[in-house]
Amino acid sequence: MIRVNNISKSYKDVQALQRISFEVQEGELFGLIGPDGAGKTTLMRILMTLLLPDEGQAAMHGLDVVRDYKEIRQLVGYMPGRFSLYQDLSVEENLAFFATVFGTSIEENYALIKDIYQQIEPFKKRLAGKLSGGMKQKLALSCALIHKPKILVLDEPTTGVDAVSRKEFWDMLKKLQTQGITILVSTPYMDEAGLCDRVALMQKGEILRIDPPEQIVANYTRTLLAARSTEMHRLILDLREWDSIDTAYAFGQFAHVTPKKEGLTAYELERYLKTKNHQQLQVHQIAPGIEDVFMALIVGNEE
Amino acid sequence: MKRFWGFVKKEFFHIFRDVRTMIILFGIPIAQLMLFGTVITNEIKDAHLAIYDQSKDEVTQEITAKLLSSGYFILDQYLESTEDVEAIFRKGKVKEVLVFEPNFAQTLEKEGKANVQVIADASDPNMGKLLASYTSGIINDYILKEMGELALPMQLEPEVRMFYNEGLRSVYMFVPGIMAMILMLISAMMTSISITREKELGTMEILLVSPLRPVQIILGKVAPYLALSIINALVILLIGHWVFGVPIAGSWVLLMAESILFILMALCLGILISTVSKNQMVAMFISMIALMLPTILLSGFIFPIENMPVPLQIISHLMPPRWFIVILKNVMLKGTGFLYVWKETLILLGMAVVFTAIAVRKFKMRLE
Numbered sequence: 001m002i003r004v005n006n007i008s009k010s011y012k013d014v015q016a017l018q019r020i021s022f023e024v025q026e027g028e029l030f031g032l033i034g035p036d037g038a039g040k041t042t043l044m045r046i047l048m049t050l051l052l053p054d055e056g057q058a059a060m061h062g063l064d065v066v067r068d069y070k071e072i073r074q075l076v077g078y079m080p081g082r083f084s085l086y087q088d089l090s091v092e093e094n095l096a097f098f099a100t101v102f103g104t105s106i107e108e109n110y111a112l113i114k115d116i117y118q119q120i121e122p123f124k125k126r127l128a129g130k131l132s133g134g135m136k137q138k139l140a141l142s143c144a145l146i147h148k149p150k151i152l153v154l155d156e157p158t159t160g161v162d163a164v165s166r167k168e169f170w171d172m173l174k175k176l177q178t179q180g181i182t183i184l185v186s187t188p189y190m191d192e193a194g195l196c197d198r199v200a201l202m203q204k205g206e207i208l209r210i211d212p213p214e215q216i217v218a219n220y221t222r223t224l225l226a227a228r229s230t231e232m233h234r235l236i237l238d239l240r241e242w243d244s245i246d247t248a249y250a251f252g253q254f255a256h257v258t259p260k261k262e263g264l265t266a267y268e269l270e271r272y273l274k275t276k277n278h279q280q281l282q283v284h285q286i287a288p289g290i291e292d293v294f295m296a297l298i299v300g301n302e303e
Numbered sequence: 304m305k306r307f308w309g310f311v312k313k314e315f316f317h318i319f320r321d322v323r324t325m326i327i328l329f330g331i332p333i334a335q336l337m338l339f340g341t342v343i344t345n346e347i348k349d350a351h352l353a354i355y356d357q358s359k360d361e362v363t364q365e366i367t368a369k370l371l372s373s374g375y376f377i378l379d380q381y382l383e384s385t386e387d388v389e390a391i392f393r394k395g396k397v398k399e400v401l402v403f404e405p406n407f408a409q410t411l412e413k414e415g416k417a418n419v420q421v422i423a424d425a426s427d428p429n430m431g432k433l434l435a436s437y438t439s440g441i442i443n444d445y446i447l448k449e450m451g452e453l454a455l456p457m458q459l460e461p462e463v464r465m466f467y468n469e470g471l472r473s474v475y476m477f478v479p480g481i482m483a484m485i486l487m488l489i490s491a492m493m494t495s496i497s498i499t500r501e502k503e504l505g506t507m508e509i510l511l512v513s514p515l516r517p518v519q520i521i522l523g524k525v526a527p528y529l530a531l532s533i534i535n536a537l538v539i540l541l542i543g544h545w546v547f548g549v550p551i552a553g554s555w556v557l558l559m560a561e562s563i564l565f566i567l568m569a570l571c572l573g574i575l576i577s578t579v580s581k582n583q584m585v586a587m588f589i590s591m592i593a594l595m596l597p598t599i600l601l602s603g604f605i606f607p608i609e610n611m612p613v614p615l616q617i618i619s620h621l622m623p624p625r626w627f628i629v630i631l632k633n634v635m636l637k638g639t640g641f642l643y644v645w646k647e648t649l650i651l652l653g654m655a656v657v658f659t660a661i662a663v664r665k666f667k668m669r670l671e
Contacts, residue, residue: 045670048512049512049669050508050511050512050669050670051669051670052669069668070514073511073512073513073514074514076512078508078509078512080505080508080509082505083505084504084505084506084508084509085506085509086313086316086317086506087504088316088317088320088321089313089316089317093313093316096309097309097310097312097313098509098513100305100306100308100309100310101306101309101310101510101513101514101515102513102514103305103306103514143509
C-alpha cells in the first residue's frame with residue numbers, strides 16, 4: 001500500500017532522511033518510532049506529497065508521490081503534527097468545511113466517523129480553539145476521515161494529549177484498521193510502539209530496524225538488570241563508573257543496566273552497589289521492553 | 304463549485320468572527336476618511352490676525368472690517384507698538400500682523416498711494432504665503448471698488464477662475480487619494496495576511512493535501528474581500544459626496560467599475576505578497592512599507608508628481624494608485640467618460656493580469 005524506496009532528503013545543512021526504504025501492507029497499522037529530529041515528519045510530508053524527495057521514489061496505493069500527487073491527495077487522510085484546524089470555526093463547521101472541500105458531506109460518511117465524532121458531538125457548537133487536547137485530536141481525526149481515505153497518515157497524533165485520551169485514540173485507530181484502512185502513524189512514545197503491527201525505529205534520518213514489536217524485543221538477547229536505591233542519581237553515576245557495565249539509564253523508578261559481559265547476575269550487581277553504600281537496594285533481572293532495545297540500537301548506531 | 308462556495312463561507316466566518324479584522328475593514332476606512340477630510344487641510348479658515356493701526360481712520364477701519372468679514376481671519380487683538388509684533392508671533396497663535404502707516408487715509412487721498420505692511424508667520428511657509436496673498440487680494444479688491452474714482456494708472460486685471468474646484472477645497476483632492484489608499488491597503492493587506500495566517504497556523508498544510516486547486520484557494524480567499532472592498536468603496540464615495548460635498552460629475556457606474564478593477568488589482572497584489580512572505584508579520588510589513596508609503600507619497604495624492612525629481616517620477620509610473628487617482632479625479636470632478644480614462648484603465652488592467660500571473664505561478668503546491 002505504501003512503498004518507500006531509497007528516499008533521501010536534506011535541508012540546508014541537515015540530512016533529514018538517508019536512503020530510507022520500507023513497505024506497508026494493506027490494512028496494516030505501521031508505526032514510525034523515534035525521538036524528535038529523527039525525520040518522521042519529513043518522511044510523512046514526502047508521502048503526503050507536501051515535500052519533494054531529493055532522491056528515491058515513493059508510492060502510495062501504487063501512485064507516485066511526485067507525479068501523481070493530485071490523485072494521492074484524494075485518497076489519503078492526513079493529520080499533521082500540529083493541531084491544524086480552524087480555531088475560530090466550531091466543531092461542526094470545521095467538519096462540514098473539510099467535507100465540502102473533499103466533495104462529500106458529513107451525512108454521507110457519517111458511519112465511518114460515528115464512533116469518534118459522537119464523543120465530541122455534544123460540543124459541536126463550540127469553537128475548535130476552545131476544545132481540550134484530547135477532543136481536538138478527535139476532531140482532527142474526524143476531519144481526516146471525512147472523505148473515507150484508503151490510507152491514513154498521522155504525525156504524532158498523541159503528543160500533548162493526556163494518558164486516557166491517548167489510550168482512547170489508539171483504540172480508535174485499531175477500530176479503523178478493522179475497516180480496512182491502512183494507517184501510518186508516528187510517535188515519540190515507546191509504549192505506543194507495542195500497539196502497532198510493525199514498527200520502524202528511526203534515528204537521525206535512518207531506519208535502524210523494522211519488525212513487529214514482539215519480534216524486536218524477542219531479537220534482543222542481552223542480559224538486562226533493573227536496580228533502584230534511595231539515591232537514584234548517584235546510583236546511575238556509580239553504575240556508569242564500573243567497568244563491567246556497558247550502559248545504565250533511568251527508566252521510571254528503576255535504572256536499566258546492560259552489563260558488558262553476558263551473565264552478570266543481579267547478585268553480583270547488588271554486591272557492587274553495596275560497596276558504594278546504597279540503601280534499600282532492589283536489583284533483579286528483567287525482560288527487555290521496546291525502549292531498551294531502542295536505546296541499545298541508538299548507542300550501537302552512534303558507535 | 305460547491306467546494307469553492309464552502310471555502311468562501313469559511314472565509315466569511317474568519318472575517319466576521321475576528322474583531323480586529325472587522326475594525327480594519329470597516330472602522331479604519333471611515334476614521335481615515337473623516338480625519339483626512341476634516342483635519343488635514345490647506346485652506347485658510349479663521350486665521351488669527353493682529354493689527355497695528357497707527358492711523359485709525361475710516362479707510363483702515365473699513366479695510367479691517369472687510370478682512371474680518373471674509374471668514375478667513377479673526378481679530379486677535381490691536382497692537383500698540385512695533386515691538387509687540389515679534390512678541391505676539393512668539394506666542395504662536397497669531398499668524399499675521401497688519402501694520403497701517405500713520406495718516407493712512409490722508410496720504411492715500413493726497414498722493415494716491417499709502418503703505419500697509421503685511422507680516423506673516425512663515426514658520427509654515429505655505430500657510431504664510433497663502434495668508435499674505437489672501438490679505439493683499441482683499442485689500443486690492445477694496446481699493447479697486449471704493450477708490451474707483453481715484454483714476455489709478457493703467458493696470459491689467461487678470462480674472463482668475465479655478466475650474467473643477469472653484470473653492471479650492473482640498474477635500475476634493477483628498478477623497479480620491481484616500482479612496483485609493485484605503486482600497487489598496489485593505490485589499491492587499493487583508494488578503495496577504497489571511498493567506499499567510501493559514502501558513503502560520505498550519506492549516507495550509509491541510510488545504511494543500513486536499514483536492515482544492517490553487518486557483519480555488521486563491522479565488523476563495525479573494526472573493527470575500529472583493530465583496531467587502533466594493534462595499535467600502537461605495538461607503539467612501541457616499542461619505543465623500545454627502546458629507547464633504549465632493550461632486551460626482553461623471554457616471555456612478557463607471558466610477559464603481561473602475562473601483563472594482565482597482566480592487567481586483569490590489570487583491571492580486573495581496574496574493575503575490577502572501578506567496579513571498581513566510582508569516583503574517585512579514586506580510587503586514589511588506590504591505591505597509593511597500594504599499595502604504597508609496598501610495599501616499601508617490602501617487603500624486605499629496606505631493607504633485609510634476610514637482611518630483613525625475614527618478615521618482617519614473618517610479619511613480621509603477622504605482623497603481625497613481626493611475627487610479629487620475630481616473631477618480633477625471634470621473635468625479637471633471638465628469639469625463641470612459642474615453643478619457645481608457646489609457647489609465649488599461650494600465651490597471653495590465654497590472655492586475657501581471658500580478659495574477661505571477662501569483663498563480665508562485666503559489667506553491669507543496670510546502671517548499
